[in-house]
Amino acid sequence: MSSNNILEIIAPVSALSNRTRLYKLASYLINDKKVACIHHVAWVRAKSEANETELPADNIKTTALINGGGYGGKLTKFLYLIWMIRVFFYCLFRRHQSPVWALGFESAFPALLASKFRKFDIIFDDADRFSLVFPFPAFIKKVIQKLEKYTSEQVLVHVVPGTERYNFAINNSFVLKNTPSRAEVEKAKVLYQQRTWPTAKLIINVNGWLGKDRGMDAALYIAKSYNAEQVQLIVAGKVDCEAAKQLVALNNVTYLGKVSNAMALASYLCADYVLTYYDPNTEINKLAQSNKWGDALCMGTNIIVNSEVVTAQFLKKYHNTIMTPYHDLSSLRQAIDNVLAHGRDKGRIDTSSLTYEQQLEDLFAKVTMNE
Known part of the structure; x- marks a missing residue:
């Protein structure tokens, strides 16, 4: 060209x-x-x-x-x-x-x-x-x-x-x-150093479209189930449902607003997990191809995904992945409780993808x- x-x-x-x-x-x-x-x-x-x-x-x-x-x-x-x-x-x-x-x-x-x-x-x-x-x-x-x-x-x-x-x-x-851009990853590393990030025993990242079929009920449930010393959520993106509105108002949630791709990547660097839930009632959601998976694997962040997503099954090979049914919030809490009990383990950076x-x-x- x-x-x-x-x-x-x-x-x-x-x-x-x-x-x-x-x-x-x-x-x-x-x-x-x-x-x-x-x-x-x-x-x-x-x-x-x-x-x-x-x-x-x-x-x-x-x-x-x-x-x-x-x-x-x-x-x-x-x-x-x-x-x-x-x-x-x-x-x-x-x-x-x-x-x-x-x-x-x-x-x-x-x-x-x-x-x-x-x-x-x-x-x-x-x-x-x-x-x-x-x-x-x-x-x-x-x-x-x-x-x-x-x-x-x-x-x-x-x-x-x-x-x-x-x-x-x-x-x-x-x-x-859907892998991240090399240029955006380099920008993210600089942005990460330029601000103060929340601290807790476990940090969960929630980003992208904050709509009703993207696990906002699950995110709200997690935030309400733990205090700020146990679990903090970093949230970024367009608030587009009632659960998301309630979520960003909680005291153990840091809402960044709608951010650049580089800032979204920067927020992965302080997170232990990223939440990637897709309501299986919509057919294409069971065949999701999430940008967040590629971003998380590149930035060394573990992944939470609902078990109905067929295209996410490859994530099982990463031993820290949490995979539970979309509507089974009690199983999700048990998985998070287990992480809190045994200590957090930062994800392995996957450098195999272009x-x-x-x-x-x-x-x-x-x-x-x-x-």
Whole structure:
């Protein structure tokens, strides 16, 4: 790739900084001067989220195809259809032939249809398999999955965080694991030294989207079950449910707010465990590909995960992992009691995985960037 090139990222998010996977991609492209500019074709779900807080604004141009709609409810589901229609027409009339990085089937499929007329390459970033995100009726789900397979076969590269969500294999797949960025890890080490962190017999990190199906009831239960000398929680991210609101108000909880990727990584360095719970009532949650696992293994932090997550079974090889059923809070407490009784044991740093930058180097070796 040349530093004179432009990459368009079509993603239904308000800002690239708001999605860890896209933030690491954009940082790599800008910092390594792989492109001169990134054009984000966006769905600005909330005006307050639209600013690129962690990326240089001079290197990013944003075009919003939709403004508003939020993240839930019937309106949001309807707007996904509007998004797909607008992506199709945007791509049909785009001015240049450079590749498109399309996040999700809802972006890649309409871009693919337009590319049949305009002849440009598509990198399909299938970070969350669309057919598993929403509880579609069986017939509609089957149709979407056929279209997902067709899209995967037709694009230049089908980028996936893991293979477990797919019952098909294609030659153009590329596994881009959710490992941390080398640059962000170095920033995190500096940030860690620049502030005072809470102390207790056990420190548990809770970060990311603090929503109702991300174990907030479990986090609240833990915080209420112990005093501040026994267990402290470090919490960071968007508060998005009642349990999370109660959690951040407790005296044994340090709430950092919404933080940068580097600060989130810094908070791992003082934590013994990170909580990664996914409500198994949502199908894709049982096939989660958590950024937190890669971050924790890199930073030497142990992991708490619910046992229903099929893709988390590999974590059993790390002997400090706590794995209990999502709704069985008494078993979770017993596991934490056991850690407190026998003393905490810092996790082993796993250096076997490639950094995000190393993976992207391999990926973009397959891509020709044309003006």
